[in-house]
Amino acid sequence: LLQAPLKLEDCALQLSASGNYLDIELSLAEQRDDLEGFFEDISNGRKPTLILRTQLSVRVHSILEKLYNSSGPELRRSLFSLKQLFQEDKDLVPEFVNSEGLTCLIKVGAEADQNYQNYILRALSQIMLFVDGMIGVINHN
Secondary structure (H helix, E strand, O other), X not given: OOXXXXXXXXXXXXXXXXXXXXXXXXOOHHHHHHXXXXXXXXXXXXXXXXXXXXXXXXXXXXXXXXHHHOOHHHHHHHHHHHHHXXXXXXXXXXXXXXXXXXXXXXXXXXXXXXXXXXXXXXXXXXXXXXXXXXXXXXXXX
């Protein structure tokens, strides 16, 4: 779905424990605050990892392109995997929404049969869980 491998400028480094992303254009010394927990884990004998990922905007663009340009079984597989992608990477949800992902789901759903619409509803349920959680955090403050 994401069509790896990609160019370096389309990649990002993510800290596994915190989920924070590092800025590839800055040195590690300039991002010492973000790396503090990472170095603490190392000094405590744990083995934290840096994950080389595709930047969120590139991933979302790739997903939207796939949804708009797919049909039949390929579209079904893409819609089916969308819920899993949202579950595995919570950062993907707001980027998807901000990149007109909801509009894409509406357009795809309008042209799809009931089975495809069920997959769209599964993906929307993950978006709603994220939104409900954010509203809870906002109301708590």
